[in-house]
Amino acid sequence: DARVTQTPRHKVTEMGQEVTMRCQPILGHNTVFWYRQTMMQGLELLAYFRNRAPLDDSGMPKDRFSAEMPDATLATLKIQPSEPRDSAVYFCASGLWTRAGRGETQYFGPGTRLLVL
Amino acid sequence: GNSVTQMEGPVTLSEEAFLTINCTYTATGYPSLFWYVQYPGEGLQLLLKATKADDKGSNKGFEATYRKETTSFHLEKGSVQVSDSAVYFCALSTSKTSYDKVIFGPGTSLSVIP
Numbered sequence: 001d002a003r004v005t006q007t008p009r010h011k012v013t014e015m016g017q018e019v020t021m022r023c024q025p026i027l028g029h030n031t032v033f034w035y036r037q038t039m040m041q042g043l044e045l046l047a048y049f050r051n052r053a054p055l056d057d058s059g060m061p062k063d064r065f066s067a068e069m070p071d072a073t074l075a076t077l078k079i080q081p082s083e084p085r086d087s088a089v090y091f092c093a094s095g096l097w098t099r100a101g102r103g104e105t106q107y108f109g110p111g112t113r114l115l116v117l
Numbered sequence: 118g119n120s121v122t123q124m125e126g127p128v129t130l131s132e133e134a135f136l137t138i139n140c141t142y143t144a145t146g147y148p149s150l151f152w153y154v155q156y157p158g159e160g161l162q163l164l165l166k167a168t169k170a171d172d173k174g175s176n177k178g179f180e181a182t183y184r185k186e187t188t189s190f191h192l193e194k195g196s197v198q199v200s201d202s203a204v205y206f207c208a209l210s211t212s213k214t215s216y217d218k219v220i221f222g223p224g225t226s227l228s229v230i231p
Contacts, residue, residue, distance in 0.1 A: 004160075042221070042223045042224060043161075043206070043221045043224070045218060045219075048218075056218065091160050091161070093160070093161075102149055102168050103149030103150075103151070103166055103167075103168040103210060105151075105163045105166070106161075106163070106219065107162075107163075108160030108161045108162060109160050110158075110159055110160050111159075111160050
């Protein structure tokens with residue numbers, strides 16, 4: 001049963017520290033998304049990649065956040081420096097886009113729960 | 118712009134009650150519509166979807182019909198169980214080529230009591 005995996009599952013850090021979250025998409029999927037979920041804002045799209053190329057990162061604070069896909073099996077989301085307002089659950093999702101397709105499913109990982117003190 | 122509106126929660130029902138969670142959308146083009154469910158401590162997972170008008174998506178006893186005339190995609194289940202307690206998200210995508218930004222609604226929390 002293929003799943004998206006995320007590490008770490010929980011992270012507590014102090015303000016100003018760097019945070020790196022990792023995601024392994026489902027093998028064969030060509031699209032990867034990063035979301036942030038908070039009680040106040042709900043689910044927000046931060047960035048997404050297709051075939052490892054960034055397609056849209058307009059939802060991401062550029063001054064402190066960065067997202068990359070070093071290879072097809074790894075996506076990373078970094079926050080440097082972290083701030084208390086970054087406390088949230090960060091989800092990675094992957095899916096298979098095809099030119100002829102429509103309404104493809106996104107498969108979510110279990111999330112990284114981040115607390116910045 | 119494209120948007121999704123869901124009924125506000127939380128919704129609390131007794132076991133075996135009928136469930137409706139309303140969802141309406143605003144979109145250009147021909148959106149695909151989704152319901153995702155999030156169980157406590159987990160990521161979202163697809164519950165059902167419909168990709169064109171009048172399609173009915175169904176899964177695990179849940180159903181939703183894509184109504185273009187009313188721009189709605191209401192989620193229904195005839196008899197809920199305690200295990201259905203979760204947050205339900207209505208969502209849409211508008212690109213014919215898919216994986217354009219998926220717009221999620223705010224979510225509706227459902228609690229089912231024995």
